[in-house]
Amino acid sequence: MLNFDSLKDDLSPQLSRLSYPMYTLGLTAARTLGPVTPTAYFDDSQNPTFGIEIEAEGIDEGKEWEGIKGIWSQKEDGSLRNHGREFVTMPLQFQHLPLAFDILRKYAPEAQFSHRCSTHVHVDVRHLTRSQIVTLIVLYALTEPLLFAFAGRARQRSNFCVGLEYTNDLNAMLSTAIAGKYAHEDLHKYAALNIIPTYLSSGENPLYGTFEFRHMYGTLHHASLMDWCGIINRLRHAAVEIDLPWVINKTRFLNIDSSYLHLIEKVFQEYTGVFWNYVKINNLPRLLERHVSRVKQSILHHDFSRKMLESAPTPGSQYLKGLKRLYPNVFKRIASSKKGTMEQGEQFFPTVGMVTVAHEQIFNDMLQNQALQVHSQFILSDSTFSEPEEFADGEDL
Amino acid sequence: MKFNPFNPDEEHKDLKKKWAGTMVRVRLTPDGPLEPVMIRDFHENNTCVKCIHPSQGTIILRAAVYDWDVDLPDRGWFNTTGGAFFCAHKSWRQWQRGVCDATITLSRPTATWRGALSNALLLTRPSTSNFEHMDDAWKGQYPSFLESVDRLRQYRRCEVALSRDVALTLSPVSDINNLVIWYDMTPVGWFDDKAKLIRVDNMTFHQELYDFVHRTDAPCSILIP
Numbered sequence: 001m002l003n004f005d006s007l008k009d010d011l012s013p014q015l016s017r018l019s020y021p022m023y024t025l026g027l028t029a030a031r032t033l034g035p036v037t038p039t040a041y042f043d044d045s046q047n048p049t050f051g052i053e054i055e056a057e058g059i060d061e062g063k064e065w066e067g068i069k070g071i072w073s074q075k076e077d078g079s080l081r082n083h084g085r086e087f088v089t090m091p092l093q094f095q096h097l098p099l100a101f102d103i104l105r106k107y108a109p110e111a112q113f114s115h116r117c118s119t120h121v122h123v124d125v126r127h128l129t130r131s132q133i134v135t136l137i138v139l140y141a142l143t144e145p146l147l148f149a150f151a152g153r154a155r156q157r158s159n160f161c162v163g164l165e166y167t168n169d170l171n172a173m174l175s176t177a178i179a180g181k182y183a184h185e186d187l188h189k190y191a192a193l194n195i196i197p198t199y200l201s202s203g204e205n206p207l208y209g210t211f212e213f214r215h216m217y218g219t220l221h222h223a224s225l226m227d228w229c230g231i232i233n234r235l236r237h238a239a240v241e242i243d244l245p246w247v248i249n250k251t252r253f254l255n256i257d258s259s260y261l262h263l264i265e266k267v268f269q270e271y272t273g274v275f276w277n278y279v280k281i282n283n284l285p286r287l288l289e290r291h292v293s294r295v296k297q298s299i300l301h302h303d304f305s306r307k308m309l310e311s312a313p314t315p316g317s318q319y320l321k322g323l324k325r326l327y328p329n330v331f332k333r334i335a336s337s338k339k340g341t342m343e344q345g346e347q348f349f350p351t352v353g354m355v356t357v358a359h360e361q362i363f364n365d366m367l368q369n370q371a372l373q374v375h376s377q378f379i380l381s382d383s384t385f386s387e388p389e390e391f392a393d394g395e396d397l
Numbered sequence: 398m399k400f401n402p403f404n405p406d407e408e409h410k411d412l413k414k415k416w417a418g419t420m421v422r423v424r425l426t427p428d429g430p431l432e433p434v435m436i437r438d439f440h441e442n443n444t445c446v447k448c449i450h451p452s453q454g455t456i457i458l459r460a461a462v463y464d465w466d467v468d469l470p471d472r473g474w475f476n477t478t479g480g481a482f483f484c485a486h487k488s489w490r491q492w493q494r495g496v497c498d499a500t501i502t503l504s505r506p507t508a509t510w511r512g513a514l515s516n517a518l519l520l521t522r523p524s525t526s527n528f529e530h531m532d533d534a535w536k537g538q539y540p541s542f543l544e545s546v547d548r549l550r551q552y553r554r555c556e557v558a559l560s561r562d563v564a565l566t567l568s569p570v571s572d573i574n575n576l577v578i579w580y581d582m583t584p585v586g587w588f589d590d591k592a593k594l595i596r597v598d599n600m601t602f603h604q605e606l607y608d609f610v611h612r613t614d615a616p617c618s619i620l621i622p
Contacts, residue, residue, distance in 0.1 A: 162487075166485065168502065190488050293580070293581065296601050
């Protein structure tokens with residue numbers, strides 16, 4: 001049985017940063033709760049929950065598991081050797097992960113990590129719209145080489161963590177994300193980004209509503225685990241913060257303007273620096289160029305764009321809503337022109353195809369406004385014009 | 398990636414299930430090159446492996462001695478003696494460990510054009526993809542641009558891989574004499590060999606074609622509509 005009192009002093013600096021009384025929860029969970037449904041506590045779209053799976057070997061036989069019960073569960077894994085176990089957390093928010101890792105590290109100090117071991121991170125995507133999920137997949141596809149640079153070449157060539165660089169899975173992933181349901185047999189759980197837990201349940205694996213990142217090697221090294229979870233957290237937040245049309249447009253011109261660094265800093269923000277321990281900035285074009293072309297092939301040439309336009313509610317509807325809020329008059333004009341061609345009983349519904357029309361009209365309005373502004377400035381400057389002193393006396397020129 | 402077939406936890410049947418019928422690369426001599434072999438069977442005590450070598454026929458390997466490499470070839474185009482293929486991995490790799498149908502997809506876009514191309518081709522070509530020439534995929538040898546055009550114009554090939562990403566094929570349309578240029582698995586333009594001009598048809602990939610021409614010093618210009 002793990003002595004939680006001994007952890008109290010060691011973990012006090014981390015506890016002071018926790019917004020939720022995780023330490024108390026850990027105690028109560030360990031002693032009383034057992035399996036709980038913690039999503040009820042942590043249901044927060046802005047702060048997604050994580051589920052961590054850590055595979056380790058060399059675990060002592062006959063060890064009591066009560067000490068970590070409630071935070072970690074453990075089970076045997078057939079792919080491991082030498083008394084290997086797989087440790088799985090309950091759903092935890094990002095700020096609670098350090099404590100969970102410390103508990104496991106103190107509980108299983110004998111853990112060994114061979115090439116068979118890996119760390120899988122599930123991140124909650126249930127609160128994301130379909131367009132945000134598509135954005136997440138596209139951003140991941142663009143930056144996958146950086147994630148593998150972090151995880152190492154051994155993981156990049158692993159049988160159980162196959163990257164998009166080597167497969168044709170991106171089309172299948174995008175088709176599934178756009179349809180919002182599992183519709184493609186090409187998806188498989190050994191892909192480096194496994195989206196199946198969101199779309200398909202099987203006997204052992206229910207619908208978790210998560211995306212699983214399988215890149216990370218097995219470890220309990222605190223900084224590595226927190227960096228990795230932080231990178232995934234940023235990727236998930238970027239999918240909410242960045243619009244899909246911006247991502248598609250960026251992808252189209254990324255190999256032309258080589259603004260790879262701009263994209264990476266926009267997506268990973270404070271975690272961008274982590275990658276420079278593994279990648280030289282000068283090598284970014286060489287690292288990402290082929291990936292960008294692959295993504296372009298999937299999202300621009302594939303029938304992805306057509307499906308995106310036809311699907312309802314459209315992935316770009318959020319963008320349309322934003323435009324509508326900013327430029328209500330433009331949409332009133334579009335709706336009135338549309339209503340003239342609509343049949344009786346048909347309802348007006350803005351589609352992504354209207355983005356182009358809206359852009360044109362907004363652009364025209366802006367031009368007109370600018371012209372008006374320039375004109376008003378001219379009038380203003382004309383009315384307040386004062387003659388230079390040298391001409392003030394009415395000298396004839 | 399290396400594996401140890403003498404892992405005591407893996408049974409003979411398990412080894413056979415994972416490896417039989419797949420292609421791996423083996424160093425036949427300590428300092429020799431890696432050569433592809435097809436694994437057929439494991440001896441019951443797991444000391445020997447029965448393999449088929451492309452030139453030497455059936456050979457018996459002492460599994461413990463040799464250096465095994467199960468790395469799959471990279472994704473992309475590669476040339477073989479029968480034509481050019483596009484290789485991609487499948488993420489289904491639970492049981493089959495080497496190169497086989499379960500782990501690799503070989504595709505050939507001109508396979509569906511064969512009826513249209515048959516009038517132009519003087520020689521018959523293998524129409525089905527197989528793993529006989531997988532060694533070429535690891536070597537990754539690509540002819541020069543002009544040499545590729547010559548091969549196509551003499552109807553010695555339906556398609557030629559110019560690099561991992563770019564390939565050149567005959568046209569499926571009889572009234573267009575230009576060659577089709579592909580980026581990855583997408584046709585992106587036409588090559589007019591009389592004018593030495595690549596006419597870009599898919600603007601999404603014009604930068605990739607610029608980069609290809611620049612890096613390979615291909616003697617042609619690019620025309621964007």
